[in-house]
Amino acid sequence: MVSSFCWSCLTRLPTASPRPMLPPTLTAQRVAAFHTSSPLMAMPPKKKAPGQQQGPKHRTATTFKMKKRKATDRVRPPPVGERRALRKRIVLSNPNALEVADMQDISAENMVDSRLRGSILGLPVPMLDQLRAVQAFKPKQGWSIFRRPGTVTRRETLELGRLIDGISDKPEDKGKVVKRIVTGPRGTGKTVHLLQAMSMAFTKEWVVVTVPECQDLVLANTSYAPLSEKNPNVYVQNQATAALLSRTVTANQKVLSKLKVSREHPALKSPLKRDTTLEALANLGIQDPASAWPVFQALWTELTATSPAPGFEKDFASRPPMLVAVDGLAHWMKETKYRTAKYELIHAHDLVFVQHFLSLLKPGNNQQSVLPNGGILLYATSASNSPSIYSLDVALERVAARQNRVYPSSPDYPMPTAFSHPDERVLAAFESPKSSVPTEGTLTLQTLAGISREEARGFMEYFARSGLLRQQVSEEWVNEKWTLAGGGVIGELEKLGRRLTVPVQV
Amino acid sequence: MPPRLNLFTARAVPALCQPSTAAARRSIATIWNANRPSTTNGVKSGLSASAQMTKRWNSSGSDGKEKSEGFKGPTEDPLPHVSEEAAEVSKIMDKRCDGGVSSPELEQGTPISEILQRDKNAQKHAPKVMQDQMKNQSGKRSFSTSARRMQPELEKSADFDDASAALVANMVSQVNAQAAELHPGLKFDAPSKPLGKTDNFRSRYDGLLEQLTKQLMRDGKLSRAYKDMSFILDHLRTSPPPNRNPRRPLLPGPPNAQLPLNPLLYLTLIIDSVAPLVKIRQQKGIAGGGAAVQIPVPLALRQRRRTAIRWIIDASDKRRDSNFAMRVAQELVSVAEGRSGAWDRREMVHKLGVAGRSNLGYLMNRR
Secondary structure (H helix, E strand, O other): OOOOOOOOHOOOOOOOOOOEEEEOOOHHHHOOOOOOOOOOOOOOOOOOOOOOOOOOOOOOOOOOOOOOOOOOOOOOOOOOOOHHHHHHHOOOOOOOOOOOOEEOOOOOOOOHHHOOOOEEEOOOHHHHHHHOOOOOOOOOOOOHHHHOOEEEEOOOHHHHHHHHHHHHHOHOOOOEEEEEEEEEOOOOOOOHHHHHHHHHHOOOOOOOEOOOHHHHHHHOOOOEEEEEOOOOOOOOOOHHHHHHHHHHHHHHHHOOOEEEEEOOOOHHHHHHOOOHHHHHHHHHHHHHHHHHHHHHHHHHHOOOOOOOOOOOHHOOOOOOOOOEEEEEEHHHHOEEEEOOOOOOOHHHHHHHHHHEEEEEEOOOOOOOOOOOEEEEEEOOOOOOOOOOOOHHHHHHHHHHHOOOOOOOOOOOOOOOOOOOOOOOHHHHHOOOOOOOOEEEEEEEEOOOOOOOOOHHHHHHHHHHHHOOOOOOOOHHHHHHHHHHOOOOOOHHHHHHHHHHOOOOOO | OOOOOOOHHHHHHHHHHOOOHHHHHHHHHHHHHHHOOOOOOOOOHHHHHHHHHHHHHHHHHHHHHHHOOOOOOHHHOOOOOOHHHHHHHHHOOOOOOOOOOOHHOOOOOHOOOHHHHOOHHHHHHOOHHHHHHHHHOOOOOOOHHHHHHOOOHHHHHHOOOOOOHHHHHHHHHHHHHHHHOOOOOOOOOOOOOOOOOOHHHHHHHHHHHHHHHHOOOOOOHHHHHHHHHHHHHHHHHHHOOOOOOOOOOOOOOOOOOOOOOOOOHHHHHHHHOOOOEEEEEEEEOOOOOOEEEEEEOOOHHHHHHHHHHHHHHHHOOOOOOOHHHHHHHHHHHHHHOOOOHHHHHHHHHHHHHHHHHHHHHHHHHHH
């Protein structure tokens, strides 16, 4: 059957519904519907040339930005001990300073010459090694600005010189023992007084034993141990004792190498040969610090010997006088930083080292003085590095009172105030009854104060002649500085001498 | 300074004229009194006493009435006072060459001390104050008045035989003493003007030292800075003399070897040598187009030094030493030897300054 419609007609039939009118698309994507590649692949817009766009535009607001300072990196800390060495460094010479022309060195002749009062006496160059060995110099004493070290000859110095000269040479003063505690305000020259005593003692070939800083023994910096099974409450410091032996040997090598042992020393580990010198004896303790304390005791016995034991007569030579100098005494009058096994603080008087040196202040026993060959004990306090110890103050007042013939029976004798709980051990350490030996003096107190105006003038002229002070040293100027220095306190005078003020315009 | 008192009061004149009269004797007596201190003395003497006397007269009724001017009616002139009448009589009876009156008591009144001297009874009933004064006539003076005793004229005046000369000396010393009283509290001479530079403790150090110290100060710790400063000066004193670099010379001064002994001069030479002459200011808006123009600006001395110190401290930060004062001291020595970075900065600034000289024209055109 044939359809009534022809195929062509069918194809021309109008559509049943009109084609929906879509709004023209706005996006390019819709327009380019047949593109399959991403529009991002198109060429990116060209950037403007660099340089024009950088930085804030003209007249646009900018926020304030603080520039951070770049921290300079400290590469590495200095090696261990370097800073300490720098702090403790002692410089004794300034090559830029002028040489003072007619400066004398201290010697056996001029240490008793009272005409030299107020002048500067230099320390001889060969002696400097000895003085360095006993650590007589302290870092902040101002030696470093002068050409060579020298000290002011003041009244106390001359008096000390006469004393040392008498003990060495005069027969009537032979075997005399002088015991002194040197005190005084800060900067009055206590440590330098000890230094002068050491230099004079070296001149006279004495044996010098020093404790340059008492604080080193109580700070818990060196090792300690109970002395023995029998004495568990007394402590020995082997390293410190070895250091003491080392100081003594280095400084007194010339004297000690001539002296031989005079008796057996059973406390030592091995028996000594007959011809052992005292230097070799001391070296035993330095090499083996564990035996340092017995060696020190043996050395002390030898140095204080007046006669040889039987069988040792051949090599015996009489022992020289001794100078014992201790600086910073107050640190030995309190509890240390050391602890017992029960973790209690150890008192300084329980250290055998300290005990030994404090026992010298007492009169000797067995009808002998503490230094039978004579000598001087100089124990100085410190005013700049000093703990405040009330008992020590009272004890020193008592020493001064006894010196002025105020005895304990007197009502004026200084007593600690009530409820102040003074340290009885400290008070007892300075109780020094009169010795039965006539040559042994009692403990006295020497208070240093400012130097006189004439001495101050000599000191200031020394500055000027060394080229450090560019000012005319007149009487009036010296008096002004003397007054400014608290009445001639020499440490303050030294500061004023090196200070650069505007010179007076005339 | 004119004296406060008239030297030649009426009392002095008769004494000079007739030393033998009673009045003159009295005034001689006052000379000796005047030499003694007047504070503890009961008797007011000398010129000060006569000054008081005039004052009293001016206020007293009898004398003032006499001098009052104006017309007086017949009833307004009563009989004078008895003592005045007696004075008139004696004036007529025993007249003097100078026209003065004979009796000192009438002329000036009687000092109470004289009455007391005559009258023992009055002495006994005198007020306690006066009795005390009479007893303690030789009392101690305070220390502050003792300087007068040292005056040689006063010591010598006791030796005068001639009373009139002594009187004149006395008056001169009185005036001197009064002039001295005008400066109370000064035991010694006043300081001479102008004061020296060191007399003020604020200016006892050199200006450059002060400036450097203040710039060394960190966290407001000035005394620490002073300590650092003294360390630096000691370092300059003790370090070896600098090897100078001929390309970067220090300002002319003493030879090298002498520098360390004068650390202040050494320091001044170092800092003044690296101090720049100009600074560069970036000025906008004068060339047009918003570009900044570098303009060299000259610096004053203090500004130059400040810049140099800042450069030196900045350069010292690169050093390894842990001690700040040590770093600065070493840097100062290296400046003296021409090695420091401060020299580079100075050269840079000077180069920019030379290049920027042409820009100074902009400034001129703008005006």
